[in-house]
Amino acid sequence: MKPERKLLLASIHDVGPGSERQVDQLATLIEKQLGSARFAMLVVPEHHGAHRLTPGSAFATRLRDWADSGVEMFVHGWYHRDQSQHEGLASFKAKHMTAGEGEFLGLSRDEAARRMRDGRALIEDITGRAAAGFIAPAWLYGEGAHAALADCGFAMAEDHMRVWQPGSNRQLARGPVITWASRSTMRTASSLAFAALARVALHPLDVVRLAVHPGDTTKSSILASIEATLASFAGRRRAGRYAELLG
Template sequence: MPVHVSIHDVSPAWEAEVDLALQACAAVGIKPGLLVIPNYHGAWPLDEHPAYAARLRGWQAAGHEIFLHGYYHLAGAGPREPSAAGNAAPRGLRRLWAQKVVSGGEAEFSDVDEAEARRRLDDGEAVLRRAGLQQLDGFIAPAWSMPPWMFAVLRERGYRYTEDHLHVYDPKAGARRTSVVLNYASRTPARLWSSLLYCRLARPARRLWPARVAIHPADMRHAVLRREIDGLLRWAVGDAVVSARALVEA
């Protein structure tokens, strides 16, 4: 089955680590998709980093897919004006799972209501347009976490690609495919070693479903994960490495 490779959290905040991930991909001939954050944690607005915006334009021109990856990539960031209409933000166990288990408080789109989600999509798209990016290849929520009503929002806006932990989607066409995602977590030693074991054990699932290799910049700060990623990328090129959209059609 085909595999897609992506680098998450692309931002001037992680410039050195993203460069290392790009070098690892280039060493095996892969052009990964790039998940761009317009204003990482509210402290790294892309508008204030024109040199990095120029690099993004260069990567897109070279054939890298570009995805909008939230706006702040942080729960609770930015203004949150309550709305009188539209879907509410997730609460209770759904929010706890997204913010404490799946992520370290970075599941941004599991922390906003529909009106705020729309504002952040508007603002994020505008930032990437001002950066000179010609098109967006999709939207991927931070921590792969968003409420079900987001699919209708993305469909309305014409998005052709999104994903979560278990599936890839074409919101506009209403298509969905099961897909296994291989990624590492390095927030704690326990998460690092358990995610490393998971990625090794989950590789055979590619015989049944399309796979995604998701590299996070923080991975590149750990020598053991850099070695694992090198091996995972070599494994990826054993079959077709494809665009994200091609996974939905696989």
Template sequence: MQTPRQSLVVSIHDVSPLTQAVVHTMLADLADAGVSRTSLLVVPDHHKKAPVAHDASFCRELRNLVSCGHEVVLHGYYHLRPPKQTTLLKSLITEHYTAGEGEFFDLSQEEAAERLAKAKREFAENGLHPVGFIAPAWLLGAEAEAAVKDAGFQYTTRLQTFKDLATGREDLSQSLVWSVRAAWRRIISLGWNAYLLNRLGENPLVRIGLHPPDWSHPAIRRQVLRIVRATLAAREPITYEGWLHRARV
């Protein structure tokens, strides 16, 4: 098997009508830095406030972006997990690490299947046909993953891996990601991502995962664009779907 060419995937999480304006700015900045295509992680009904299926102009914009080489990825359904009576470890993961957004962390297979089917139907009715599913905060439980595979999605990712659901193959590639909810988190993120990029330098796939709040912090925004420009000197920007096809060759 041939080794895939070195690649860069830039993904923008939490894309929805609620974040549309800042995503415009992010895409423009990334294009200026040389990123011609991204994976757009779209939430069907972000926090139960923004149903994509009812927003014709937003869907039209997504279709235009796909026609220009970007990719739409299904990103949960509500991107929201109501608090539950659970173990301390699960509480730490779902309430503190993710601020209550780990929607697919502990859904049953049946619950996950219902949300996936609804999202696929609504997206298809608006001319959108995602081949990948990525859970909010990359937290995908075993039952939910089985539902994702049964729903026909071809791949998923977690923080440290890309998984081909059809073959079971996993590629190790930890995503660079910034945490911006507090000043100390932002400081740590800047140092950690500089270190992580150096450690992943020879990896066939480098992943950069962005969230709309990142663009509210100039130091984060500058570092992201600096890393993108440096990385593109030796890598080709592709989507996750592009990486899937490349890895299967």
């Protein structure tokens, strides 16, 4: 089912106690263009094995308040860091598509399912609401992760090029996600160029997705590009919720 109107779906990745300051900055930037709580958060329970999200903590209270205000909460892995050994195509993806952040690229079906279920249980316990879905760190899924998605019953999942319903594999949205890269000058320049192109080329899509990361706050050029991109799309379409894709 197509959405009734063209949508803009914005999200903040890598949300956790260790990124609270950056998440606040990004949330303020998004809300300036889209309005209050018109975005999703991708929550990492224990980013890089540190900054564990703990029920009853001050950050857990903030997460629940965001959820109560209407922010959609996605499970975004458990550690985010990739600790698997890879071969073939997976090795290429791990090396060139992320800097060791593709946690679910090399996991077995059982281990992927365990982390998915544990992450969902924690986030749902804290927010008091069902998780919106699962999105793998760096949008990278191995065979085990794809199989585990069908086992775990998430309402939706997302990668670089699409949003879909696990199990049925029904397509919910298609098109490249607009995101930025801060870890090198060359990658930053490339992401700025793509965002500028996207502000012109992606308007025909029914659903446009835009994703920001805590690292984006380290470069003023990226923040300016995010603001310009939000403004460009918000002027022509409604800031929506991922749940609308389910009809």
